[in-house]
Amino acid sequence: MKLDVLAICAHPDDAELSCAGTLMMEKLQGKMVGIADLTAGELGTRGTHLTRQQESEEATRILGIDVRVNVGIPDGFFENSKPHQLEVIKVIRRFRPSIILTNAPSDRHPDHGRAAALVRDAAFLSGLRKVDTFWQDEQQEAWRPAQVFHFIQDRFLQPSFVYDITPVIDRKIMSIKAFKSQFDTVPDDEPQTYISTPAFLESIIERSKMMGKMIGVPHAEGFITEKVPGIASFDAFVQNVT
Numbered sequence: 673m674k675l676d677v678l679a680i681c682a683h684p685d686d687a688e689l690s691c692a693g694t695l696m697m698e699k700l701q702g703k704m705v706g707i708a709d710l711t712a713g714e715l716g717t718r719g720t721h722l723t724r725q726q727e728s729e730e731a732t733r734i735l736g737i738d739v740r741v742n743v744g745i746p747d748g749f750f751e752n753s754k755p756h757q758l759e760v761i762k763v764i765r766r767f768r769p770s771i772i773l774t775n776a777p778s779d780r781h782p783d784h785g786r787a788a789a790l791v792r793d794a795a796f797l798s799g800l801r802k803v804d805t806f807w808q809d810e811q812q813e814a815w816r817p818a819q820v821f822h823f824i825q826d827r828f829l830q831p832s833f834v835y836d837i838t839p840v841i842d843r844k845i846m847s848i849k850a851f852k853s854q855f856d857t858v859p860d861d862e863p864q865t866y867i868s869t870p871a872f873l874e875s876i877i878e879r880s881k882m883m884g885k886m887i888g889v890p891h892a893e894g895f896i897t898e899k900v901p902g903i904a905s906f907d908a909f910v911q912n913v914t
Contacts (some may be wrong), residue, residue: 673739674767674768675738675768676698676705676770677695677703677770677771677773678771679691679705679706680708680710680760681710682709682783682787683716683783684709684713684742685854685855686775686825687707688814688844690776692839692840692847693880693893694823694889694893695735695773696735696736696737697709697837697897698845699735699737702840705737705738706740706767706904708744710742710745712744714746715747715748717862717863717865718848718853718857719862720867725742725913727850728850729779730863732847734846734847734850735843740900741768743759743760745759748783753804755873756790756803757793757851760794760798762792762805763806765805765814771820772819773821773823774792774823775787775791776824776829776896777822778827778829779826780825780826781825782809788865791820798814798816799815800814820895820899821895822895822898823896824895826860828879829896831883832896833897833900834894835892836889836891836892837880837891845877873881880892
């Protein structure tokens with residue numbers, strides 16, 4: 673399966689929080705899209721890795737994407753090292769995405785910045801034919817995506833561009849709420865966390881409004897690029913409302 677867009681994220685729910693709207697908008701345009709979670713989020717304070725898996729499956733159903741896989745590297749302790757780079761390269765070569773979306777280059781959670789560097793470097797190395805990887809006992813061919821874009825997470829980072837997600841904002845919030853153990857929870861026997869209160873979910877909505885205001889639309893998601901993207905037509909630009 674060749675994907676047009678693949679989100680490679682540190683944890684289950686990173687994609688839902690940060691780029692779910694973009695993935696759904698691309699899907700509505702007939703693109704093939706998917707998510708690869710690097711870890712199972714097994715170190716999360718609330719719930720277990722099994723509940724996170726079940727919640728991830730429900731979120732995937734809501735998003736309506738083509739594929740979702742888990743890379744299976746350790747939550748909290750992965751590194752931008754050769755063994756973990758090779759695991760990410762296998763995923764990139766398996767799905768051959770044109771565009772990769774990945775974590776913020778720096779953020780409150782240290783996994784996010786490390787995942788950003790890991791995916792960025794793996795995307796480059798994946799294009800080197802002398803880097804050997806195998807999938808289902810067959811040698812994989814080299815593949816390098818055209819672009820790697822970093823989504824914006826807890827900390828505000830100035831976006832290089834924003835993507836209008838207004839038509840799918842309600843489904844984005846539904847996909848986030850699928851992670852019932854993590855977000856918008858009522859008091860229970862598990863400890864409350866930074867992300868488990870209704871205020872955190874409200875901040876996600878407010879961030880999408882702020883990003884949308886930059887281009888005169890109700891809701892948007894922001895991305896950072898290290899590589900200058902090219903366009904074939906000025907029609908690629910959204911006209912700001914004045």
